[in-house]
Amino acid sequence: MEKTQLRRPRSVAVVGTGMAGLTTAHLLHQDREKRYQVTLLEKRDQISLSAESISVPSKEKNNPAIWADVPMRAFAGGFYQNLIRMYDYLAVNYHAQPFLFSFTRLPKPQDSSTTSCIPGPSMVYASNFHQVPPVPRTVDLIHWLVEAVYALACYVWFTFCCFFVAPHEEDQKTGAPSESLDHYLRRIWLPQTYVVNYLLPLISSVCTCSHHELLCFPASDVLAYKRQTHSQQHFVVTSGVQSVQQKLLQGIDVRLGINLTQVTPQNEGVQITYSAADEQTTSEYFDLVVLAVSPDVAASLFSPLNSQLSAIPTTTVETVAHTDETSILPMLRATSSLSLKKRNSDLSSRTQRIHFFSNDCITEAVHEQPNSILVTTNPLFPLDKSKIIRSANFTRVLRSPQSRMFINSIFRDRSQRKVSPYSWHSGDNGVYLAGGWCWDGMVLLEGCIVSAMRVAADLGVTVPWDSAE
Ligand SMILES: Cc1cc2nc3c(=O)[nH]c(=O)nc-3n(C[C@H](O)[C@H](O)[C@H](O)COP(=O)(O)OP(=O)(O)OC[C@H]3O[C@@H](n4cnc5c(N)ncnc54)[C@H](O)[C@@H]3O)c2cc1C
Structure with missing residues (x-):
């Protein structure tokens, strides 16, 4: 000292x-x-x-502007103990933010260069199971039920392993490094289909990196994050x-x-x-x-x-705030009968949607913010330039x-x-x-x-x- x-x-x-x-x-x-x-x-x-955060004027008179944070600055109970204690000490207002995540698997690269090839989502998942997720209309009900049971069973097994199957730690004697996420997932026999279609899209959107980069992470990072955020609410800073x-x-x-x-x-x-x-x-x-x-x-x-x-890997992440809804239209058609205006007022009430579009390598995440603003991270499809509000690149440490x-x-x-x-x-x-x-x-x-x-x-x-x- x-x-x-x-x-x-x-x-x-x-x-x-x-x-x-x-x-x-x-x-x-x-x-x-x-x-x-x-x-x-x-x-x-x-x-x-x-x-890079965006101030959106409120539609109601006398109400302060709404802030859309770019990049997202969400946090959750359990994992973010010190951040939450600091916010409480500073008297920063924050509120619970439930999310609906939709998962869309894109066709092979040669067919998926334009938004016209985007299929509807295969699954929708509500954070902390806070609501019954809508069944996409594009999917046959029986097929969806089978898929939902499969995804749920894999999720339960992964969650169990996070709590009860410890990752291999660094060996102090031999100097061997700790276990990678890829090695751990294979060791616990988590089915590859679940890993590729659900686990990697969801966690790689938290880490905003490619699937391969995520698989190289120490398993202990992902397991600790999952254990500590399990059943905890997500929050965002109100202003x-x-x-x-x-x-x-x-x-x-x-x-x-x-x-x-x-x-x-x-x-x-x-x-x-x-x-x-x-x-x-x-x-x-x-x-x-x-x-x-x-x-x-x-x-x-x-x-x-x-x-x-120099041995610490980093990558560059692109984030675009815009109003181009082309890529999420199949998702909206499949899960919502609401007009866009109605949907926006519905969205501002509570739940926010995040749409994942994944190919074999990477996941694009589109986050619907209040007042029709979309924030796309790792864009895979071209966006209408006239609808782009702001675009920024961030260094992401892996x-x-x-x-x-x-x-x-x-x-x-x-x-x-x-x-x-x-x-x-x-x-x-x-x-x-x-x-x-x-x-x-x-x-x-x-x-x-x-x-x-x-x-x-x-x-x-x-x-x-x-x-x-
Ligand atoms: C797309 C995206 C989404 C994210 N979402 C979340 C989320 O929801 N929740 C969460 O907890 N985390 C999230 N993160 C991660 C989180 O934002 C970062 O971990 C965090 O912001 C890192 O903050 P920092 O202060 O360490 O570094 P930075 O914010 O990178 O700050 C580094 C600063 O150093 C300055 N600087 C660099 N070089 C020089 C120089 N030569 N001279 C002077 N100044 C210099 C830079 O301009 C910058 O101000 C996200 C990250 C990204 C990219």
């Missing part, structure tokens, strides 16, 4: 304004002993957490994550348009080099630096991390048994460091890491909060939502 600085607060540069950077900056800034002078640095010209952003930013010095290019520890602190809007390269010193950026960026900024972090070992060694307790074959540890040389990927689990918002709390704990700062209990 750091010694209390008596003379002046220590200067801390927190780099990145995603959930991890904002939470770290907030925690250090609110230190009761005022030991840290925090500066938040961001390469974009706006805070990134809610930069979008911009309301979280506002609260976390209060009182913090923010500098936008600062593109870091290098981080170099020196005797008198940590030197950061960056280019600003005028494209001038500038250097500055801080006592401490927190890199709340993706691992590929951290590797390029800070050379001691280069070899460890997981593998190998990268899990690297990440765990970086964040291992200092007392256990001797067993680690890797040298650099978060906090060494005054440089810390935070981010959705900086923990042992799926790369989601909870990892942002856990890693920010860890930086605070390392610097002796009390986490208010941790101490309230």
